[in-house]
Amino acid sequence: DAGVIQSPRHEVTEMGQEVTLRCKPISGHNSLFWYRQTMMRGLELLIYFNNNVPIDDSGMPEDRFSAKMPNASFSTLKIQPSEPRDSAVYFCASSLGTGTSAYEQYFGPGTRLTVT
Amino acid sequence: GNSVTQMEGPVTLSEEAFLTINCTYTATGYPSLFWYVQYPGEGLQLLLKATKADDKGSNKGFEATYRKETTSFHLEKGSVQVSDSAVYFCALWPQAAGNKLTFGGGTRVLVKP
Numbered sequence: 219d220a221g222v223i224q225s226p227r228h229e230v231t232e233m234g235q236e237v238t239l240r241c242k243p244i245s246g247h248n249s250l251f252w253y254r255q256t257m258m259r260g261l262e263l264l265i266y267f268n269n270n271v272p273i274d275d276s277g278m279p280e281d282r283f284s285a286k287m288p289n290a291s292f293s294t295l296k297i298q299p300s301e302p303r304d305s306a307v308y309f310c311a312s313s314l315g316t317g318t319s320a321y322e323q324y325f326g327p328g329t330r331l332t333v334t
Numbered sequence: 335g336n337s338v339t340q341m342e343g344p345v346t347l348s349e350e351a352f353l354t355i356n357c358t359y360t361a362t363g364y365p366s367l368f369w370y371v372q373y374p375g376e377g378l379q380l381l382l383k384a385t386k387a388d389d390k391g392s393n394k395g396f397e398a399t400y401r402k403e404t405t406s407f408h409l410e411k412g413s414v415q416v417s418d419s420a421v422y423f424c425a426l427w428p429q430a431a432g433n434k435l436t437f438g439g440g441t442r443v444l445v446k447p
Binding site for chain 1: 366368375376377378379380383423427434435437439440
């Protein structure tokens with residue numbers, strides 16, 4: 219299995235630009251999570267989906283952030299407009315969202331976003 | 335709400351030294367507990383787990399015991415290697431429905447040859 223795939227691995231953009239991060243979960247997993255990691259705030263859960271439906275977006279910092287999961291094999295996290303404080307590593311993770319396997323999340327390699 | 339507190343790093347050790355990383359939690363009922371590890375430049379990966387009180391999780395020489403009475407899940411390894419240099423995260427999965435892991439702040443471990 220290829221694992222969770224994220225693209226791009228690195229993104230450098232200017233303040234005010236739109237940024238789109240992409241994620242392909244592991245085939246057969248039905249839960250998908252977006253996290254943000256910074257030195258100051260550690261690892262934060264932004265949003266998670268179960269069966270392509272957003273379940274909890276309470277971690278999304280503000281309206282500039284949006285996430286979609288149009289099908290079981292693809293999700294996007296969009297920031298519009300981007301700001302320097304959005305600079306972070308963004309991780310996507312997936313899991314079998316049922317029973318006792320739900321907690322075993324498989325993380326992608328992350329996208330390092332730098333907003334100048 | 336649920337929370338996880340772990341010791342701040344960095345923890346710097348020599349190879350073959352004993353490693354302990356403290357982790358305590360706050361949660362109702364009987365959550366499941368985990369340690370995740372993040373190697374440089376990579377995403378997190380599950381290291382070990384314990385799903386009920388007094389369970390001991392183990393993997394790759396690491397161990398942690400679920401202590402309900404002290405609400406703790408300390409990570410230990412008897413003899414660390416340079417390759418164990420990483421950031422270690424303690425996490426809990428609530429007993430109640432929720433499907434969300436709560437992570438601690440992470441502890442960076444640096445093992446020197």
